[in-house]
Amino acid sequence: MSQPSHQPDLPQQIAQDLRALGGVQAPSELWQRVQEERSFTELGEVAAPEELWARVQAELGMEVAAPQGRLLRGIFGGKSLAAAAALLIFGGLSIFNPWSSPSGLSQDFVVLAPQTSESAREAFRSRAQFQKVTPQEMSSISRGLAGSLGGFMVEDDA
Amino acid sequence: MRTLSLLSLVASSLFLLACDPVDQGGASSENLALSSGSSGGQALSGTSPQAIEIPEFEYPENVAIELERVIHVRNLNGILERTQETFLADGLGNIRLNVTGFSPDQAQAFATPSTMLQMNYLNQMRFMVKYRDPHLGAQTALLHNFTWTEDAVPVQVAGVNCIRYTAKSLQRYGDVEFLADAQTGLLLGWTQFDASGAISMKMEATSVNLSPSLAGVAWSVPLVAEQAFSGPNDFAALGYEPMEPAYLPAGFYQEEAWLRFSGPSIPGISNMLVKVYSDGIHLVFVAQANEATQHLGLQFANRVTDVFESDLGGIRVAEGSIGERRLYVASLLSMEEIETIFGSIYPH
Known part of the structure; x- marks a missing residue:
C-alpha cells in the first residue's frame, strides 16, 4: 500500500502525552455545528461558543482556567507545552486537509468524519444535477475505478 | 492568537474524538471491541457469536500461495453472478490474478470468460487484490465503526477449519464477514453486505495450495507510472491543485492518495489524483484529472456539466466536470452517499 501524506514524526514523548489523553470525546454536536455554519477555510473568522471551554473542562474532569491569550496553557498540567505543540501541528495540518491521516503517527491515529445532518447532506447533493445512465455511457476511467473495486459490467463477459 | 486558540481547540476536540488509546507496547489486547448488543452478562453458548477484539488476518498476497476461488457479485438485476479466479502470490509482493470462468447466476455452469473480462482482469488485477478484496484499515476506525464477533463453531472452507468473524457496521453501510484459517488467520473468504442485509459481493476459496509451483508465472506489473501523493509538495508533479470533498460519510478517513501519471494509455487526461477513503473496511x-483542452478542442471555463451516475457491477460511480477538472467518485456505498460526496466537491 502506498504511503499516505508525509509529515514529520512526532517525538515519542509527545505521542505518549497524546495517548495519555484517553478516550475523551468532544461534545458530539461540535463538529456538526462547525460543519454546518462554516467551511474549513472560514474557521478563522468564527468565534467559539462561550460555553465551549466549560464543556471541554467538564469532559476532562479538570478545573483549569480558560486560556487567555496563550494556547492551551495549563490544560494538561506539566506537559502542556509539548501536548499543545503536538495538537497545533496535528490540528493545523488536519484543518487544511481535514481527512488526511498523519503518517508521522501510527496509521491508527486518524481523524474520522463526523455525522452530518440530513439537511447538510441534501444541500451538498443539490449542488449538482445527477443523471442516471447506462454503464456503457460511463467513461473508461469510471469503468476502471469500478473494476478496481470489483465492479465489471455484465457486458464485459458478452 | 485568538484564531490560533480556536483552531487548536477545534483540532483538539477532533483529535480526542479519534484518539485511540493504544497500549505503549503496541499490543492490541487492550483495544477491546465495543459490542453493545452482545457483551457483558450474556450467556455464551456453543453457537452464539461472541464479542471479540479486532482480529488480525493474514492476507493471501503476503504468502506463497495458489488459491482457487469464486467471486459472487450482485448485478443491476439483483442476480449474483459468479466468477472463477486463480490467485497466485510468491509472498514477496508479486501477484497474479487470472479469471478462469464466468456464470451469470448461481445455477449455470462456468463458461470460458470473454476476452473483455480477461482484459479487465489483466488491467485491474493489482487494484482488485488491493481494493476489491477487503483489508482492515486503521484500528481507530475499526473500533469506532464496527462491532466485532466471532462464531464459536468453525466452518470448513476449501477443507480448512476457519473462523467466521463478523464486523457489524455501526454506521449501517453494510456488515462484512470474514472467514479465516483458525490456525494461521489466512483469509479464505469474505462477504460484503449492503445496508439492507443482501449480499453485495462475496469470495470463497475452493482450493488452497501453500506450496505452489510458481515457475513461469507472469507477475502483474504496473501499466502506468504511479507514486504516492503527499500533499502540497506534490502539486507540481500533479500539475494542478486538487479539489477536496467537504463531506465524507460518517466514520470515514483518508487512507491513502496516489498520483497516476498520464500517458498514451489515457489520452486527453492529465495526471490523475486518486484518494482512497475508508471506514476501516468500506x-x-x-x-x-484535468481534461486536455487541446485534445477535445473545447473551452472549459465555468463549465459545469450534468453528473453521470451508474451502477457498474455493484459499484456505484459518478463522474462530472467543474471547468476543465474531471471528477469521479466510486464506491460500494449507496448512490446517495456517492452523490453527497460528489456534490460536496462543487463550490457553493
Whole structure:
C-alpha cells in the first residue's frame, strides 16, 4: 500500500502525552455545528461558543482556567507545552486537509468524519444535477475505478 | 492568537474524538471491541457469536500461495453472478490474478470468460487484490465503526477449519464477514453486505495450495507510472491543485492518495489524483484529472456539466466536470452517499 501524506514524526514523548489523553470525546454536536455554519477555510473568522471551554473542562474532569491569550496553557498540567505543540501541528495540518491521516503517527491515529445532518447532506447533493445512465455511457476511467473495486459490467463477459 | 486558540481547540476536540488509546507496547489486547448488543452478562453458548477484539488476518498476497476461488457479485438485476479466479502470490509482493470462468447466476455452469473480462482482469488485477478484496484499515476506525464477533463453531472452507468473524457496521453501510484459517488467520473468504442485509459481493476459496509451483508465472506489473501523493509538495508533479470533498460519510478517513501519471494509455487526461477513503473496511475512491483542452478542442471555463451516475457491477460511480477538472467518485456505498460526496466537491 502506498504511503499516505508525509509529515514529520512526532517525538515519542509527545505521542505518549497524546495517548495519555484517553478516550475523551468532544461534545458530539461540535463538529456538526462547525460543519454546518462554516467551511474549513472560514474557521478563522468564527468565534467559539462561550460555553465551549466549560464543556471541554467538564469532559476532562479538570478545573483549569480558560486560556487567555496563550494556547492551551495549563490544560494538561506539566506537559502542556509539548501536548499543545503536538495538537497545533496535528490540528493545523488536519484543518487544511481535514481527512488526511498523519503518517508521522501510527496509521491508527486518524481523524474520522463526523455525522452530518440530513439537511447538510441534501444541500451538498443539490449542488449538482445527477443523471442516471447506462454503464456503457460511463467513461473508461469510471469503468476502471469500478473494476478496481470489483465492479465489471455484465457486458464485459458478452 | 485568538484564531490560533480556536483552531487548536477545534483540532483538539477532533483529535480526542479519534484518539485511540493504544497500549505503549503496541499490543492490541487492550483495544477491546465495543459490542453493545452482545457483551457483558450474556450467556455464551456453543453457537452464539461472541464479542471479540479486532482480529488480525493474514492476507493471501503476503504468502506463497495458489488459491482457487469464486467471486459472487450482485448485478443491476439483483442476480449474483459468479466468477472463477486463480490467485497466485510468491509472498514477496508479486501477484497474479487470472479469471478462469464466468456464470451469470448461481445455477449455470462456468463458461470460458470473454476476452473483455480477461482484459479487465489483466488491467485491474493489482487494484482488485488491493481494493476489491477487503483489508482492515486503521484500528481507530475499526473500533469506532464496527462491532466485532466471532462464531464459536468453525466452518470448513476449501477443507480448512476457519473462523467466521463478523464486523457489524455501526454506521449501517453494510456488515462484512470474514472467514479465516483458525490456525494461521489466512483469509479464505469474505462477504460484503449492503445496508439492507443482501449480499453485495462475496469470495470463497475452493482450493488452497501453500506450496505452489510458481515457475513461469507472469507477475502483474504496473501499466502506468504511479507514486504516492503527499500533499502540497506534490502539486507540481500533479500539475494542478486538487479539489477536496467537504463531506465524507460518517466514520470515514483518508487512507491513502496516489498520483497516476498520464500517458498514451489515457489520452486527453492529465495526471490523475486518486484518494482512497475508508471506514476501516468500506472504501470510497475520489479521483480527478484535468481534461486536455487541446485534445477535445473545447473551452472549459465555468463549465459545469450534468453528473453521470451508474451502477457498474455493484459499484456505484459518478463522474462530472467543474471547468476543465474531471471528477469521479466510486464506491460500494449507496448512490446517495456517492452523490453527497460528489456534490460536496462543487463550490457553493
